Structure formats: structure tokens, C-alpha cells
Amino acid sequence: MLLRLVPEFELRRDVLPWLAERGCAAALDTSENSSALYVVNVERNGKIIYTWKGNQRNTHIGLYDLQTKQNEHLYMFEKNLNIISCSINNERTLLAVSFCQYTEEERAAQLLQSVSKYLTLLIEIHPINNVRVLKAVDSCVRVQFLYPVEGRNASRESRLLLVSEDKYIEQFDIHVVAEEEHKVVIQKSGQLPRAKVADDLVWAQWDMMEQRLFYIVPKESKSTLRCVQFYPEENFNSILESHLDIAVNDTQLKLVNFGYDYCQDQDVASKSLKNLQVFTSKAGGLCVCCSLVSDIPHEIIYSIYFLHKGYNKTFTVSLERAESHQLKEVAFMNLDYYVAAYLPGQFLHLLNIQHPDMLCYSLFLTGEDARIDALQNCSIRCPWVSAALDCSAGSLYHVSISDSALLQLLHKSKRDCERLAALHCALLYFQHTEDLEMQIIRWISENLSTCHSFDPIQEFIIASLYCRLCPETENLDKLLPYTSLHDWIGAVPGVRCATDIISLPVLEFQNSKGFWEKLNSNLESVKYAEPHLHYHSKVLRREWHSLSEEREERRTTAYLRNIFENAKKVLSHLDTWDSGARLVPLFEEEDYQQQLLMGLMVAQLKDHLMRHLQYVGKKKIDQIVLDYVANLLNLVHRIMKEVWRRYQLHSCIFCFDERGSAAEFAVFHIMSRILEAANGMCMPLPPGFHTLHLGLGVRCLPLHTLLHYIDSGILQLTETCVRKLLKDLDDTEQNEKLKFSIVMRLPEALGQKVRQYWNHPINANFIARKYVKLLLEKLGNRQCSRPVPERLSFPVEFLPLNYLTNMLAEIENQGVHPYEKQDHVNARFVEETALKHTMTLLGLKYS
Known part of the structure; x- marks a missing residue:
């Protein structure tokens, strides 16, 4: 399975044994109480709040700590209640609980019209002392304590959000005082101070990790998404506003991550197919994911609003075989770099958040490849990144992409779109691991001729450089290329995609770091992305060809001296990484053309970064550029080294008195593809590459093919290889023909240097x-x-x-x-x- 789900918490595994020790498990085994134990909320610090019904039909509230793996009993009500929402403050001194006191049938039978149906309490639990009523109403209320940043000292003030079914949210400020015997009680100051946070909303989502509230307010035919950021020391600010073309039903308030009312969630899931969630990523990505209702049977529609990119993509998936009663809403999971859209038993769609422009960077799987055994329904919530809470089963999972399954998919896939998406996922999601890189290189060497719409060597090198260097410097990801493709005209079988331009969100913040600063940077790059910000090799190619054609005496100019000084820095930088014995004989000779290209790339990439990253500083940019070019050469050397090891070649192959083996011919073919990839991107190759390539060509190719490769520029005559060929080969008739053909093709300057080595x-x-x-x-x-x-x-x-x-x-x-x-x-x-x-x-x- 592509997604690996590791259970971090399970009610049956982590709570039931503890309840059995307390003598409470027997009451949970009957069929009528099958839903008596369920998760109510997950707090920011990893505390999971759950409820169960005791033997005497009491209602209990418990707490499980993910870090200590311990359970704790928090509170007990001496009556059968339906707990709707529950939250505990960071200091674990206050407990807020919202519950339904009775059902409609009980209200009609007992004539309780004057008694409020829902009650919201604030309880002192350190120790259990006082209870205050916050709300006594006939509309449902959700509660959620705000949490300070980690590492902050205990506070004497707690802030509590109350979300009313009447479509408003308010904040309560609760001051506590410490009394004798370590008692913590609410300061008796009359009514608790409160402030209105939002009203007239129809949908809201709580981001507990970053303490943000997203909510939607209907505006005529469209909707407006807003975000309120809560700060540790301050109050709160409305920080984002974005207009979305989403028609949200305003008859009932829909809430995400404000606790998990088991009964209500089950009822909503059975009546509606719409699921809407907002996901953020560390790199400043902001996505609105929405499962839409389709009028066509066996057709699933969902939209992803990439707000940080300024467009929306709507996907329509045609299901091959599905019973109408099996169709459910699409579930969404946040994997930071990816968003997973999942329909159990049908498909799994991994959408690339950073680069969603082309479908070939998103992985769409069906059948067995899309199976996730742990998730058989769509009642899934994401309390934080890479986490999934199955509300109905009461299980919390850590979700990640399986590297072994991804590599297996890469090997068995027959479609270019799947190969390219899997390749990018392996490189960008897992960042840089030696073992994974080696396996990808092995796959590349085996599939050079099977990929038709992209060059796997180019994609491997460009994407590897991107993921190695971009995390180190802010905004570098907007300036370095992440792919060699400029467009992609393919299609994903069974999926239709429509792209619509949307208005960019409006941000209002001051001195805000972290996510908001990165999101603002992404939005600025969208506004001013013409001409495109990513580095391109067009100018480099033109300059390189121009300088390569100049005569020898013009190579001593100050400009060229600076270019070759850049190349020396790159090579010296590279030597510090690979100082051990090299399996492949590279970097061991002077190569004017490649050093010229290296130096030019350093100069032009430096100019490109200086135009957009001036605040970083010249010294830092110099280091980035040297790392980029040196890493590029190192990746080519890494490919060669893995190929050399795989085919068990010797460290030196410059012996021309015998023909090459099948393994050498295979390596020669791979080197030819590396050269083709390098020429396509105008990137330098390690000095000695052309000598090694020519040596293998002489050993492996018949003479007419060898000369054709030389004439067409695939093989380049180098002084090292030609000199050794003229000196080492004896003058048999066949060798004379070979030498004569080589000498006839030597450039004038090179011919003057090496012809003297052939005494004929x-x-x-x-x-x-x-x-x-x-x-x-x-x-x-x-x-x-x-x-x-x-x-x-x-x-x-x-x-x-x-x-x-x-x-x-x-x-x-x-x-x-x-x-x-x-x-x-x-x-x-x-x-x-x-x-x-x-x-x-x-x-x-x-x-």
C-alpha cells in the first residue's frame, strides 16, 4: 500500500484494557452500547479526550496522553448524557464540556419545555471543585481551549472558544488563582469577559497546531473564506480573506476539528456528500479541498483551490464499477507536500501542493494500488499534518508515503504520468537519502528507453538539486528549476481536470513570521512571475557556443580568466566531498569545454540569484551557486558510480587491444543518454567524461559506427584518449585504418599536439x-x-x-x-x- 498508516492511538487497544482494570469494560460489550465509547476531541499537545458510559449509566470523561501512553479519568456525570464537545486547557486545570441533557422524546414525555436542551459547563478539575454554566440553550455548542506555544510557562489565564450552532463564535477569557493545597480555581469576578470572534458563518475549521480559525461567510452566489490567527500573548487578528466560488449550504453550520460528536457526525455523513477542509503546508501552501455532488451516477467530483497559486483544479473521476449505495464523499488528508484525496475501494489521488500546475506531478492510483486497509470509510479528519483520525473507529494514525511501495510502483508502472509522479514524489517528499537515490539510479539505468514523454536523467538531476538546496534558503524554490519539462500534454486515464483562475487571497498582517510570511511570498511570486522566475539555460547555451568558437589567442581575456576561476572553485569544492578513491576515472584531466561551461553556469546563476535574493548577501549566494554546480557534477558522478558498480567494470578501461564486453556496451549506452540529457539542459559534465565515453566507444563500436558517432558529435575526441590510442595500438591494418580515421578528424589545435605520438x-x-x-x-x-x-x-x-x-x-x-x-x-x-x-x-x- 502506498500510504503507510501507523496507529498511534486506538480505543480498543489503548483504552479498553484500562477500563477493564477499573471494572468498566463489561458495560461496553453489549450491542446497545456499541457507541458508548468514542473520541470526543484531540488537543494540540497530543492529549486525546474520550467518553464512555459506566455500569450505573454514568457518563465518564477520560484522557489519553500520546507521549506517556497513560490514561487518566477527568470527570464523571451521574446521569446518561450525550457528550457533544469537550476540551481541556493546557495546564489541565479546567475542563469545558458541552452535552445534550435529553432527547426530543424525553422532552415531550416529561414536559421539559422550560429546560434548555443543551448545556455548556466550565469545570475546575485541579482538584474537582467548582462548576460554572457558560451556556444553557436549545442550540448545539462546541468548545475549544486555545493553547500557547510550546515551552511557554504556565499561565494564569485561559482562553476558550465557544462555537454556537446559531452561527457565531466567541472567546471567553478565564482568569484562575492558586489557593492553598495546590488548588486552582476560577477567579470570582462575576461574568467572564468575552469577545465576538466571528458571526454569520456557515462553515468553520480549527487548526489546533497553529491556533488558527478558518471560517466561511456566504456572500450572494459566492463565499468568502476568512482566517483568524490567535496569538500566544495577544488577542486575535483577522488575517486572510479570499473569495471562493463555492456554494455552501447555509441551513446548518458545518464544523471541522471542533471535537467529534459521534452521533451527529454519523447523521451528517449519511445525508450529505460534501466535505470541505482547509490544509496548509510548511512551505506556505494554502489549499481548500471540497468534495462536490455530481448529478451523473458513478461519477465523483472534487475541487482543490490552490490559493497560494491563484487557480482551482476540479477533478472528475469516472468509476468503472460501483454500486450506488457505496458512493461516499471523498476524504482528504494533509501530507504537507501532498494532499491525498481518497475514496475507499476506488481511488487514491496524491496532489502535489508545491507544483500543481501539471497533472504529471500528481499520482492517481486505482484498484489494488489505491487500497488502504485501515481506512474503510470516509469519516476521516486531519487534526494535524500527516495524521488521520477515523472518527467512527476511534483510531488515530500517523500517515506517510511508503518509500518501498513507491519504488515498487515506479518499477511496475507502465504509464509515463505515473512514473514521473512517482519519481518526483520519491525525490521531493523523502528529500535526500543515499539508499533511495541509489535505487532510483538503478531504475533509471533500466528504463532509459521506456520513458517517452520525459527524460528520467534530466528529471532526476534537476529535482535532486531542487530538493537538496531549496530548504536551506528562503524563496530559493521560486528561482531554481524543479523540472526539465515546460509543458505536458498527456492525460491521466479516467480523470478529467478543469483549471480555473481565481483571485488571490488578501492578507493583512504585520511582522508575522512563519507560515504567513511564506504564503505572502508565494502570492507575491504569482503576481510578478512574468517573466518566469525560474533559472533557464537559454542565455547560457548561447554564450557557451559563442565562446567555444573563439580562437585560442582570445582566451586570455579578463572575462575568460574569471570564468575559469569559477570552474576551479567548483572542482575544488567537489574534491572535498569525494576525496576517497574514485571507482570511475573522472575529474582527472583538463577539459576546456566543460570547465568553460561550469564557469559560465556559475556566473549566470549568480547573476540570476543576485537579482532576486539581494537580501541574502553575496557571500551566501556564492556558496549556493558553488553548491548547485558541484552537486550537479556529483550527481552525474553518482550515476556513473552506481552504473559502474552494477555492471562490475574495472576502474580503468583504456585498453584498446581487445573488444568491449556486453557490460561495457550497456554502460556506453547509459553514458550516451547522460550526454544527451546534459546537452538538452546545457549542463556541464565532469572533466574526463568525454574521454571515458570515447574509450568505451572505441572498445564497443564497429569502426563505421564509431566514426558516425564522432561526426555527429555524440563522441568527442579528447587529447587524453587519442594520445593513448595512437601510442598503445600497434600498426596492424585494422588499427592503421582506425588511427587514420581518427587523425583525419582531429581539430587543428589538437592534431598538432597528438600526431607526433604516431610514428607512421x-x-x-x-x-x-x-x-x-x-x-x-x-x-x-x-x-x-x-x-x-x-x-x-x-x-x-x-x-x-x-x-x-x-x-x-x-x-x-x-x-x-x-x-x-x-x-x-x-x-x-x-x-x-x-x-x-x-x-x-x-x-x-x-x-
């Missing part, structure tokens, strides 16, 4: 021609007073003379380009080589 007449012919051309160029550069003789109109049958004549004509037509530096050439050697070559062509014997 063919190579000597090249050297001689080059030397003669040099002499003629120098001669043509002198001022000569002699008249230039007319060219002969007929060919001369003396081949050296023909060659000299053609060379002179070429110099005359093209102009003179003398070289400043030339290697020393023995004149006698040139003469002998030219004579030998001429006599060979004439068929004469040379002695």
Missing part, C-alpha cells in the same frame, strides 16, 4: 604537408620584387610540384595566416617523407 608514414605525411604549408605561408608573407610567373594551363606529372602549385594557389586565394608558434620539425625527415610518398604513388621502388 601516413602520419608523417600529414606532418610534412603541414610543414611545407607553413614554409610557403612564410615565404608568401615576404615582399618579393620578382614577377609572379603565369600558371601552367596543363598539369605537370610530378606530384610534389603539383602539390606545391596547389598550395600556392590556396595561399593566394585565401590570404596568409601565419602561426605564431609551431612545433620543431626536422627538415631532413620532411624531405624523405615527401620523396617516399611520391615514389609510392608513382609505383616506384624506394630504397
Whole structure:
């Protein structure tokens, strides 16, 4: 199963044995009391409040501590009551309880019209002392104590929220005093001070971890979502307002996370298919999830309002086989980076909160892959991130994505959309783990040819860099790319998606840190995202090609010296991470082209970040950029190392006197795909990559294929590999053909360096021609007073003379380009080589 649910609390496991010790369990075993034990509330500090009916039909309230794993009896009512809501303050001195005193039948039978149906009490429980009535009304009331931040000293003031079914919320300020014998009692100051928090609301949700109240007020055809933030030392502020195109039924107030009235929740679930919840994430994400009613049978509709992105996505899922009575509302779970939309027995949809723009980053599963054994119904609430409370079963689970199940899905999936979503989930949700990274690399090496709509190497490198560096610096996630894809035109089978632009929320806060600051930053990036903020390699590619084509003598400019200094910093930074013996022979040679690209990437990425992160400081940005490029090279090396280990290759493969193995050919193919991925993103490769790639090509490819790869640019001739090839291979007929083909394709500058390592007449012919051309160029550069003789109109049958004549004509037509530096050439050697070559062509014997 993709979602792993670990039970942190279960009524039957954690409470029933304790009740049995107290002699209370017998009353819970009868069928008529099957619902007598249920969870009432979950507090911020992990305290779970539950209620049960005793042997004498008394109503008890208990507390389970998730940290100590201990139960505690809080209070007992000497009558059979239906507990609606219950909350305990942080100091565990006050207990607020709301309950129904009798049913409608009892009211009619006993003529209790003058007695209020619902009662809300405030009870002193340290020790049990005094009881105060807060509300005595005919409408249901929910209670919830506010909690201070963790680590704060005990307070003499508690604040309590009362949520009335009459669609208003108010706050009570309760002052307590400590008396003798450690008694804590409510200060006798008459009526408790109170303040109106919200009114005219039709829906409300309590965020207990962050002490926020979200609520919806109907506005004509639309609804307005508002949020009130409660502060530890201050009062409260209305901080957010957002207009949503959601028609919320205003006949009954709907509440989320304000306790769990078992009877009422069961009744609401049976009558309505609508479920609406608000989820927040640490990175400043704000989502409104809503399960909608569909008029078409076997069709499920739900919407996710990505308020931090400025758009809404509505998903329509067509169910293949489902009985009408089995259809229930979609349940939502908050996994921080993802929101899970779940319909038991049908589907599981993991929606990427940070990057919801394309469906290929969200994982949609059906059938066995979507099964969650622990959750067989939709009465699910999320009291905090990565937690799920099954209200009907009374079980609290820690919810997480299973890395083993995700990797298994990655291996067995046949669709690109599932592969890409699983790959991103593995990298971004689990952040950076060595073992997971190794398994992903193994999957990539096995599936290079099966992914058609994306390059798995590109996605692995870009997403890995993103998740490694972005958590370290604020707003860096808006500037670094998270994917190599610019768009995706695929579809998820069985799912239709409609995207609508919505208005951005309005925030009103001052000096607020944490979530609100991050949300505001996300909203600002949406407003000013044109041109797009993410770094792109277009300019880098153009500059790299321009500098690569310049001549050698222009490489000493201050600009280029700075570029190569950047590259040196990257390589020195990299050496500190991988100082041990390297399995793959990389980083061991000078590579002008790759170092040029490294230095350019450092320069351009630094400029990009400086434009948007000036407040971070130049020194920090320099470090970020060096880490980014060095991590990039390290990831390529990591891929190579895992591939090298998998195919059990030796540390060095530069032996050209034998053909390569099947394992070497497989590694050569993977290196070709790495090169293709690097070229597509214009990213540098470790120095020595092209040498290693060429060495494997020489060993594994037939000559015509090898030359085709060289001519098409897949293989690049490097000095290290060509020099070793010319020196180590003997001059058999096949090797001469190989060497000659290589020498013919060498660039001019490289040819001058390595041709001298091949002591062969063919190579000597090249050297001689080059030397003669040099002499003629120098001669043509002198001022000569002699008249230039007319060219002969007929060919001369003396081949050296023909060659000299053609060379002179070429110099005359093209102009003179003398070289400043030339290697020393023995004149006698040139003469002998030219004579030998001429006599060979004439068929004469040379002695």
C-alpha cells in the first residue's frame, strides 16, 4: 500500500484494557452500547479526550496522553448524557464540556419545555471543585481551549472558544488563582469577559497546531473564506480573506476539528456528500479541498483551490464499477507536500501542493494500488499534518508515503504520468537519502528507453538539486528549476481536470513570521512571475557556443580568466566531498569545454540569484551557486558510480587491444543518454567524461559506427584518449585504418599536439604537408620584387610540384595566416617523407 498508516492511538487497544482494570469494560460489550465509547476531541499537545458510559449509566470523561501512553479519568456525570464537545486547557486545570441533557422524546414525555436542551459547563478539575454554566440553550455548542506555544510557562489565564450552532463564535477569557493545597480555581469576578470572534458563518475549521480559525461567510452566489490567527500573548487578528466560488449550504453550520460528536457526525455523513477542509503546508501552501455532488451516477467530483497559486483544479473521476449505495464523499488528508484525496475501494489521488500546475506531478492510483486497509470509510479528519483520525473507529494514525511501495510502483508502472509522479514524489517528499537515490539510479539505468514523454536523467538531476538546496534558503524554490519539462500534454486515464483562475487571497498582517510570511511570498511570486522566475539555460547555451568558437589567442581575456576561476572553485569544492578513491576515472584531466561551461553556469546563476535574493548577501549566494554546480557534477558522478558498480567494470578501461564486453556496451549506452540529457539542459559534465565515453566507444563500436558517432558529435575526441590510442595500438591494418580515421578528424589545435605520438608514414605525411604549408605561408608573407610567373594551363606529372602549385594557389586565394608558434620539425625527415610518398604513388621502388 502506498500510504503507510501507523496507529498511534486506538480505543480498543489503548483504552479498553484500562477500563477493564477499573471494572468498566463489561458495560461496553453489549450491542446497545456499541457507541458508548468514542473520541470526543484531540488537543494540540497530543492529549486525546474520550467518553464512555459506566455500569450505573454514568457518563465518564477520560484522557489519553500520546507521549506517556497513560490514561487518566477527568470527570464523571451521574446521569446518561450525550457528550457533544469537550476540551481541556493546557495546564489541565479546567475542563469545558458541552452535552445534550435529553432527547426530543424525553422532552415531550416529561414536559421539559422550560429546560434548555443543551448545556455548556466550565469545570475546575485541579482538584474537582467548582462548576460554572457558560451556556444553557436549545442550540448545539462546541468548545475549544486555545493553547500557547510550546515551552511557554504556565499561565494564569485561559482562553476558550465557544462555537454556537446559531452561527457565531466567541472567546471567553478565564482568569484562575492558586489557593492553598495546590488548588486552582476560577477567579470570582462575576461574568467572564468575552469577545465576538466571528458571526454569520456557515462553515468553520480549527487548526489546533497553529491556533488558527478558518471560517466561511456566504456572500450572494459566492463565499468568502476568512482566517483568524490567535496569538500566544495577544488577542486575535483577522488575517486572510479570499473569495471562493463555492456554494455552501447555509441551513446548518458545518464544523471541522471542533471535537467529534459521534452521533451527529454519523447523521451528517449519511445525508450529505460534501466535505470541505482547509490544509496548509510548511512551505506556505494554502489549499481548500471540497468534495462536490455530481448529478451523473458513478461519477465523483472534487475541487482543490490552490490559493497560494491563484487557480482551482476540479477533478472528475469516472468509476468503472460501483454500486450506488457505496458512493461516499471523498476524504482528504494533509501530507504537507501532498494532499491525498481518497475514496475507499476506488481511488487514491496524491496532489502535489508545491507544483500543481501539471497533472504529471500528481499520482492517481486505482484498484489494488489505491487500497488502504485501515481506512474503510470516509469519516476521516486531519487534526494535524500527516495524521488521520477515523472518527467512527476511534483510531488515530500517523500517515506517510511508503518509500518501498513507491519504488515498487515506479518499477511496475507502465504509464509515463505515473512514473514521473512517482519519481518526483520519491525525490521531493523523502528529500535526500543515499539508499533511495541509489535505487532510483538503478531504475533509471533500466528504463532509459521506456520513458517517452520525459527524460528520467534530466528529471532526476534537476529535482535532486531542487530538493537538496531549496530548504536551506528562503524563496530559493521560486528561482531554481524543479523540472526539465515546460509543458505536458498527456492525460491521466479516467480523470478529467478543469483549471480555473481565481483571485488571490488578501492578507493583512504585520511582522508575522512563519507560515504567513511564506504564503505572502508565494502570492507575491504569482503576481510578478512574468517573466518566469525560474533559472533557464537559454542565455547560457548561447554564450557557451559563442565562446567555444573563439580562437585560442582570445582566451586570455579578463572575462575568460574569471570564468575559469569559477570552474576551479567548483572542482575544488567537489574534491572535498569525494576525496576517497574514485571507482570511475573522472575529474582527472583538463577539459576546456566543460570547465568553460561550469564557469559560465556559475556566473549566470549568480547573476540570476543576485537579482532576486539581494537580501541574502553575496557571500551566501556564492556558496549556493558553488553548491548547485558541484552537486550537479556529483550527481552525474553518482550515476556513473552506481552504473559502474552494477555492471562490475574495472576502474580503468583504456585498453584498446581487445573488444568491449556486453557490460561495457550497456554502460556506453547509459553514458550516451547522460550526454544527451546534459546537452538538452546545457549542463556541464565532469572533466574526463568525454574521454571515458570515447574509450568505451572505441572498445564497443564497429569502426563505421564509431566514426558516425564522432561526426555527429555524440563522441568527442579528447587529447587524453587519442594520445593513448595512437601510442598503445600497434600498426596492424585494422588499427592503421582506425588511427587514420581518427587523425583525419582531429581539430587543428589538437592534431598538432597528438600526431607526433604516431610514428607512421601516413602520419608523417600529414606532418610534412603541414610543414611545407607553413614554409610557403612564410615565404608568401615576404615582399618579393620578382614577377609572379603565369600558371601552367596543363598539369605537370610530378606530384610534389603539383602539390606545391596547389598550395600556392590556396595561399593566394585565401590570404596568409601565419602561426605564431609551431612545433620543431626536422627538415631532413620532411624531405624523405615527401620523396617516399611520391615514389609510392608513382609505383616506384624506394630504397
